[in-house]
Amino acid sequence: MSEFDTSFDFDGRRVPFRPGQTLGAALVAAGTTAWRTTRLEGRPRGLFCGIGVCFDCLLTVDGHANQRACLVVARDGMTALTQEGTGHDDT
């Protein structure tokens, strides 16, 4: 039995969170530290500034690319995806 009753979906797995926690905080608490790759060299990125300034912790939330994990407050049933590159179709 988990100590949380709320969770969101991250790349197909369940990540529990406390009410008020951001996606970034919940991911780090669950042991995930990277959820984006850089546009040019594909390097892993996660939280850096943690306060909405650096735009390093971007991921795709409910179909919207480039959301800052450190600012988006988790809601039950949300779907978050690792973001590769710009998060848009590079065509």
Add this chain to the structure above:
Amino acid sequence: MKVIVVGAGIVGTACAEALTREGIEVVVVDRLPVGAGTTSRGEGNILLSDKAPGAEMALAQLSRRTWLEVGDLVGRESIELEEKGGVVVATTHQGLGSLISFADRQRAAGVMALEVEDPLVLEPHLSPSLPGAMHYPEDMQVQPVLAASRMLVLAQQRGAQFRCGLEVAGALTDTNGAVSGIRTTSGEVIEADAVVNAAGTWGGVVGERLGGPIPVLPRRGFVLVTEPLPPMVRHKVYTADYVENVESSGEGLETSCVVEGTHGGTVLIGASRERVGFDTSLRVDVVETLARQAIAIFPFLADVNLLRVYRGFRPYCPDHLPVIGPDPRAPGVLHACGHEGAGIGLATGTGRLITDYLTGARKSEPGAEFAALLPDRFVGAESASESASESVAEQVPAL
């Protein structure tokens, strides 16, 4: 010969690069690090397309050639110098008519201006309902802070010094009354044969302190930055009313649409113009207007996030021309400022002109096409320059 360049922005560093190329000893002084003022607040335009034939066009053409030389010296990629070309779009049929006649005049001055049958071939994501466009293959883009840093480093490799943290307090004068150096606000004295005022939007204050007041005023602009995207905007794209807005002198808000992609993937959206002193406050209504105008020409932007908005202060002269050349009231002082929104593009040519004035090349062959840029036009108009420099001086601490 030893020359002090006041200002480590794009114009000051271009002057330092051009002067040291001729073997002249240079000291660059600035209150702040390289590119900390208006240089870091713009879009990196190197444009011929928005210039009417005349002194500014001649300077833009000289600058374009010189930018390519500088690019070859420091490496074009290292400063993100791109010969991407410009596309000017008309939003009305009447606007298309004036765009076409403006282009005819520019062609007579040697500018390449191509009428575009179908703008979507050049820019596939443009709104399909625009009446027409003009293509200017010679327009370019550069990353201004990288360019200023690289030009400064190049000048330093040739022996120039950069003295960061110094503010000019006044001029030293010799027994003949000629300027022979500067005093700083910290009491330091630096001697030189000439002093170049490349202080950008703060050039009015510096000019006054050096004994040659010129009416340079701030004209605020906002730039919107989108999230990084795959390449969607290939050229410098702007609407035809941009040129009219630049040439107007109103104090109220004016906006026209300028859109371009950057090397990093973000799209930059400008351009607003307001004369509000050095007020840094954010106007949400201006941001909304700029965004709405950009969406009207590039509909895909409606679904794109904005990352941030930055603002800067263009160095504005009442006659919309930069002030370049020796000041007859203060022998030994040369001005190189007041480029308004075109300072990045015009920086390298300004460096060439200043070097030519100092080495005499331009004096033996006066270059009548650049005479309209000389500070002489403000001599005798003391009442105008006094009121202008006064209003700048009140606000000098702000950046």
